[in-house]
Amino acid sequence: MQVVFEQIINGLTIGSFYALIALGYSMVYGVLKLINFAHGDFFTLGSYLGYTLLVFGSAFITTHFGLWGGMVAAMLMAALCLAFIGVLVERAAYRPIYPAGRLPAVVSALGASIVLQNAIMVIWGPRYQAYPAKLIPNIHLNIWGINITVLQIVILVLSFVLMGILYYIIQKTVFGAAIRATALDKDTASLMGINFNKVIFFIFTLGPALGAMTGVMVGMYYRQISFTMGWNYGLKAFTATILGGIGNLPGAMFGGLILGVLEMLGAAYISAAWKDVFVFMILILVLIFRPNGLFGEKIAEKV
């Protein structure tokens, strides 16, 4: 039984990474109907920035405010940088292409992804980078026989807090209402006085910032980061988005968590090598029987 709980906790940790990345995908998809392939690379860039900040900048903070202070500082600074870069990429690569329709934007997003990935490679080099071990808290706990690290608990709590904040912003604030309205019907929303460009600005700061924080957390959790890792996480997060029902934010969160837990349970009880096959099989089965995702609403066919 302990193994099950440990695997579920590991699964929830990974799942919360997927969920946080998936939120960025889902917001952009909801408003622009664009699969933002560059989002995975925002996440990687965040991870690398966090690494640099931890090594150079936050060492100062760490000595003054302790380990957790350094971690939080690295995350916040990475998020801030990525919010800026997100808007920059949107202005440069996506905005000129909106009028042309959806498919050219997909190619442009792939192009942006290639540019970001290779920029990371040029700046930090093609090798793996390791997060400095001494700057990351490493305490093991044993609760009712279940092995868990403090870092895992912090990651889980932090992710749920971030998801909660985002959920609050989307569901309860005026900004959120504007985003939801734009996602429903862009033209009508514009007529009601919602500034479309502001909405886009908002989702392209929020999404990459969340992605960057996730990147720093992933770096701390696995210690090792590579410039291509965004591709894999992006694919999983996109899967989570679809699993939950595309454009549906709570759906994306649950989709990510479910995906993470399934992956870990699959790895533990079926086969570690086949775990991704297992995940994609489940995705396909879900879509065969629920073509709009687990929490997606049935959209009437436009004639």
Add this chain to the structure above:
Amino acid sequence: MERVKKGFFGSQQGLLFVIVGLFVIYPFLVSNYYIDVVFFFGIYALLGLSLNIVLGEVGLFDLGHAGFYAIGAYTTAILNTKLGIPILLLLPVSAIAAGLFAYIVCSPIIHLRGDYLCIVTIGMGEIVRLALINNPFDLTGGPNGVYGIDFPSFGGPFVVDSSIEYYFLIWVIVVLSIIGLIRLQRSRIGRAWNCIREDEVAAGASGIDVRYYKLLAFVIGAALAGVAGNIYASKLMAVSPESFSFWESCMLFCIVLIGGMGSIPGILIGAAFISLFPEIFRPFAMYRMLIFGLVMILMMMFRPGGVWPRKRGGAEFVSLLSRKRKKDA
């Protein structure tokens, strides 16, 4: 409509002859390395044409096309190394295997729309790749793949074993596929496909069996990708799962969109861009993929419909091949 344009070489037909002529004399002028570069251009052209059937003609988002390519390549590799069946005999076998695989996999998912179909094809492609890595029944050789694949042989001394012979093999297949695809575009099937792309509901209402035609597109597209896989496997003499990643599927997607959906000359240009660009910019080493990404963005900014978009009616390339059509239209 005036079909014969006065261009640099006098007419479009003249231009076509010049291009074909250049392709014929090209391998006699350059070293083996550059012949191989254009050989891979041919492979990508064939793959682009195969994805174009699904994405360009019918408008179905398929981001797992490398999966079909992999099925074709591995069918050839396994049957050749384990049973010693000659490569050219395996060419139709690979095509049938990939087509059959597409039929089985796509039948239950063909009702999905847009991005949902897209993610399912991604999942399908990833499952194929991961299955190949995990070496089921000890057939696929795991991450190392299968090696020791034969050269294609026409019997006796006629063995395709040099760069120049592979070059002509792939381009003959590409030209034959283009002729076949043009005929397909003009046929009832092609018109049904385009009708589904423009408006699926209206197509269904006018009596087109939407499900059947969508599946047909997947099967034909997969079969053509299987053919490309066959040639690829025998050229490299080895196949490994890394060649059939999600990245490969994305590049095929880009070939179709950069060239222009449903436009055959466009696909050739797109394939040339994807396969030749990284070679041309090799001196830039680390920066070449950076430039590649930037050019992709710029292309979509300035030519969102592709470099050579298909004209309505889609007759532009047909006029180059047959004189008779000109009078009809």
